[in-house]
Amino acid sequence: MDLTILYRGPLASCDYDCPYCPFAKRRDSREQLTADREALERFTAWVAARTGDRLSVLFTPWGEGLVRSWYRRALVELSHLPQVARVAIQTNLSGRTGWLSGADPERLALWCTYHPGQTPYDRFLGTCRELTAAGVRYSVGVVGLEEHLPEARRLRADLPERVYLWVNAAEGRTYTDAEAERWTALDPLFPYSRHPLRSAGLPCRTGESVISVDGDGTVRRCHFVKEELGSLYDGSYRRALGPRACPLPVCDCHIGYVHLESLPLYDVFAGGVLERIPAAPVGPAAAGPSRLRLPLV
Numbered sequence: 001m002d003l004t005i006l007y008r009g010p011l012a013s014c015d016y017d018c019p020y021c022p023f024a025k026r027r028d029s030r031e032q033l034t035a036d037r038e039a040l041e042r043f044t045a046w047v048a049a050r051t052g053d054r055l056s057v058l059f060t061p062w063g064e065g066l067v068r069s070w071y072r073r074a075l076v077e078l079s080h081l082p083q084v085a086r087v088a089i090q091t092n093l094s095g096r097t098g099w100l101s102g103a104d105p106e107r108l109a110l111w112c113t114y115h116p117g118q119t120p121y122d123r124f125l126g127t128c129r130e131l132t133a134a135g136v137r138y139s140v141g142v143v144g145l146e147e148h149l150p151e152a153r154r155l156r157a158d159l160p161e162r163v164y165l166w167v168n169a170a171e172g173r174t175y176t177d178a179e180a181e182r183w184t185a186l187d188p189l190f191p192y193s194r195h196p197l198r199s200a201g202l203p204c205r206t207g208e209s210v211i212s213v214d215g216d217g218t219v220r221r222c223h224f225v226k227e228e229l230g231s232l233y234d235g236s237y238r239r240a241l242g243p244r245a246c247p248l249p250v251c252d253c254h255i256g257y258v259h260l261e262s263l264p265l266y267d268v269f270a271g272g273v274l275e276r277i278p279a280a281p282v283g284p285a286a287a288g289p290s291r292l293r294l295p296l297v
Helices: 030-049 069-079 098-102 121-134 146-158 177-186 190-194 236-240
Strands: 002-008 054-059 084-091 108-113 137-143 165-168 210-214 218-220 228-231
Touching: 002 030, 030 069, 054 069, 069 084, 069 098, 069 108, 098 121, 108 121, 121 137, 121 146, 137 146, 146 165, 146 177, 165 177, 165 190, 177 190, 228 236
Parallel strands: 002 054, 002 210, 054 084, 084 108, 108 137, 137 165
Antiparallel strands: 210 218, 218 228
8 A cells, every 4th residue: 555644643732832823832741742652652653564555654743743752763763664655744943953863864854844033043044954964855934924034035045945945825814916926936836825725526635545644543534624534553444545525615735735636736746745845946947936837716
């Protein structure tokens, strides 16, 4: 079986407190952290046992995973398993990077978000440079708030050209054409994020070759559709896998709409879908919006 898994355990604590973040804002208790660690270790053991499958794993925690030793350990362990094609995690990149020396850089990658106001610019950029020096594949992004634009431009200028700088539309924000043009100048793929994308009735890879798994092992087609497909650990989810259309009116998150078959994003991100790294350089000179197949809204 060739399967992509988006794993989200119960971890909800984060060392940042971004005012625009839709994720939960709370501190996990010792008991909650223990439950998260045990759930992740159970999942990692399941992946290790799937020697006949080909798996790709993206960790999408509500909180920040890399400040927790069990996430770092899981990433290192999974990166060395022959059945794991790719393992990646969404992170604010606030932690140290030394642990990455134990991982296989051919399989591990990071999806990093820069949050102005939460960490000094020079510190974040310095950590990115550590990743570059270590040969770790990564993308970097920002939330498209007007007050973030100067630092986003600065980041684009300071990062290596081959590092993709993505921009997520701020939740609930309506962009004028002029505003959208400024963000598109940094990220030519921003038009996919600008508006929620129509998805109702459109074919999507989620529920067939892509699934979402929570800490209990409950399988859903994606994070945004609540219908359960079964349990990962008793194998009942397998009977439910198959091609299916999206049941929701719109999809407004990259980890969802990237899997829509009506969009060309699997070609754009070929080999880097999980970590949001395009197959070829994406920038104003490489792929302006006029050369992209823009979404219908």
